[in-house]
Amino acid sequence: MASASATGLNALLGCDGSVLLNSTATNQAEREAHVNFGLRGVPEIDQIKAALEQSCPGVVSCADILIMAACDATAKVGGPTWPVAMGRRDGVNSTSLMADSNLPFPALNFSVLGANFAAKGFNAREMITLSGAHTIGRTQCNGILPHIYNFNGKDDANDTDPTMNKQFAVFLKKQCPQGNRTNM
Ligand code: HEM
Structure with a gap:
């Protein structure tokens, strides 16, 4: 799975697949952001996308692949499963500056994290539930x-x-x- 930290809230920011986009000569993409250091899983998503494009071109978005991979990976390690609605469209904008200015850094304390999540409409309970995603995966x-x-x-x-x-x-x-x- 394109891991969070697609791994993560980063995956939330990348819920339109924008975290998968490459940098260009004039734009540094999201995945080059400091806060995305250690991001893994992109080649696996690329492989899945390539296989899908062979059998049904232009139908399944990378954003949908990410969500399905997250669900399947969770089930595979013994976690819950859930019905995944399809139909996300891939984003076309991806800037490292946006990721670095919106995503929380690992050194933040509880109250600053709380404020950061609240600014995106999440309460403390939701923040802690989402942070439980870290029971899966690895850190560098x-x-x-x-x-x-x-x-x-x-x-x-x-x-x-x-x-x-x-x-x-x-x-x-x-x-x-x-x-x-x-x-x-
Ligand atoms: C407080 C907000 C968050 C911070 C500061 C944060 C930070 C991080 C960091 C530093 C890593 C390790 C990256 C590495 O060293 O390679 C990581 C990994 C990960 N995060 Fe988060 N994260 C946050 C929220 C989330 C959320 C909301 C989710 C999912 C709902 C999530 C899912 C994951 C997963 C699955 C990994 C493991 C990825 C792997 O194995 O490569 N994180 N996160």
């Missing part, structure tokens, strides 16, 4: 590093968030050596 070390090595700006192995469980911090440091943004 990018968002973890500042908590384990650079919490007070010292950039060393002991500069770890003091509120973090100590054993968990040891585990994360093994997974994410200093400076490695892309391990998962």
Whole structure:
């Protein structure tokens, strides 16, 4: 599935498939946004689209493929399934600036996140329900590093968030050596 962070609220912003569009010479697309660092799954969606275009050209949008893939992936890992209505049209606009100025960053605290979701019409309950999507998928070390090595700006192995469980911090440091943004 074109993962969120299509993975994610990013997937919501990309619910018209705009997160799948490539940059052009004059436009930096959504998927190049800082907030979309680590976005996975685009080649898989491209493959599905190519197969569909062979058998029924011009019928199924990328936005519909994304939604179906999200539903199937959820069911495949033992989650619920739901009827998926079809008929989304693909967007044609995709700018990294829009993604970076609308999507929340992982370092935001609860109240700022709440305000961010509220600005898009979601209440706290809905925000928490949607955030449950993170029980599926993986994250790269990018968002973890500042908590384990650079919490007070010292950039060393002991500069770890003091509120973090100590054993968990040891585990994360093994997974994410200093400076490695892309391990998962
Ligand atoms: C508070 C808002 C959110 C923030 C700050 C956020 C942030 C992130 C980050 C940083 C990642 C890891 C990306 C990577 O390292 O590759 C991620 C992954 C993911 N997010 Fe979100 N997200 C948010 C909301 C959502 C929502 C609303 C959904 C879906 C309803 C969602 C679904 C996912 C999924 C499925 C992944 C895993 C993707 C993978 O395995 O590649 N996220 N998110």
